[in-house]
Amino acid sequence: MTIFALSTGPGISGIAIIRVSGVETKKVIKLLTNGTIPEPRIATLKKINKINSSELIDEGIILWFPGPESYTGEDMAEIHVHGSKAVIDALHASISKIENCRMAEPGEFTRLAFQNGKINLLKAESIADLISAETEIQRQQAIKIMSGKSADKFNELRGKLLKILSNVEAKIDFPDEDLPDDILKEIKKNSNYVLQNIEKILDDQKVGERIREGFKITILGPTNAGKSSLLNCLSNREAAIVSEIAGTTRDVIETHLNIDGYPVIVSDTAGIRESKSEIEKKGIKLSLNRADEADLKLIVVDAKNLVISDVLKGLLDQNAILVINKLDLLEEDIDPEIKKLNHVLISIKENLNIDQLILKIKKNLKNKFIKNDNILITRERHRQHLKQCLNHLKSFNEKNEVDDFDKAAEDLRLATRNLGMIVGKVDVEEILDSIFNDFCIGK
Ligand SMILES: Nc1nc2c(ncn2[C@@H]2O[C@H](COP(=O)(O)OP(=O)(O)OP(=O)(O)O)[C@@H](O)[C@H]2O)c(=O)[nH]1
Ligand SMILES: [K+]
């Protein structure tokens, strides 16, 4: 089967690129250009016409990449035309008339690249991350994983496990012979090395995932403190309704922001107070759930009414900033006890000290992100495989201690398999769909 798809973004653009991959690629070029195949990898201007007709669609550049020296490993072509809907539609219609040619599924080009051994799974995932990167930090992370640093580490650890496995299997094959002491020592050393490495990789405060998905900031506080006003102020738009009526916000309202390169998801929540309304109570429950999940809590209170309820006190930990709003209304100094807390005094109405608050938020993000320069896990999938690997490895150690080699070997195989699945070194058909379906068509 030969696949094709628009690989540039949809909508009007100066240039649109349609990619073709598969055995019929040469035929596609010939039929579209009524002519010869261009030199490999040399941009060649061609008249592109409808299939089986001399009617011109557009003039454009054809790039011919004979397999296996191509992105997918198969014969491939790129057709660069003017980026209008009509040109693209005409080209698509023409190619789909050629036998054995069809539109590509989302992520299918990259999936082929993986299946044909051009890239490993981590690289495939990082390509998806790079395509969807919205902030500088996300781009940096994607390109780092793409460069192969994580894959190298996981392959190194997997190599050690395979080494142990060969020793243990030798023991199973020759049950009457004892393993020499130095080999037993080496097995122990290697399995501890892998164990400790995985524990260290897992102990990462989930920074990699946070960079991909966004760092979670939750705005909490009593009703009418100005929480929704703060959300709007940070996101520079009317994301949430602001009113002088206490209890305005009921549902959680999220906005995605880019704070100095760091991706964040800011959530505004329902004001916390004693309420008889069932709906409001539900809203307050949602607020408290969000507080649990948050990486950073902004506890907003009213400077004129500075009572901090016990519930809020419970939320004021090292991942919280006390935001005292409505500074413009304040006449006297604030309570020295409250001043001891990690706080900032602002007025959203008068735009006072907002920059200070943003600085504090940034500092908090930086501390969290920069502490960990060794990010290897960017997805829950990786974390699950590592946890499984760790469990099997621990179980292997226990069984190995009591000379239960058969069962120990089985644990070792499973541990190795889980490490392999991260990079895509084993039969991974079952996880491929979920990975490549996240891509858009043409990638
Ligand atoms: N004077 C003054 N008023 C403010 C300031 N910030 C917000 N307000 C006003 O405070 C009122 C409540 O603001 P909201 O943003 O709706 O407060 P909230 O915390 O989201 O309230 P709920 O959703 O009901 O819990 C509105 O009338 C705002 O205009 C400020 O800095 N100074
Ligand atoms: K309100």
Ligand SMILES: [Mg+2]
């Ligand atoms: Mg509100």
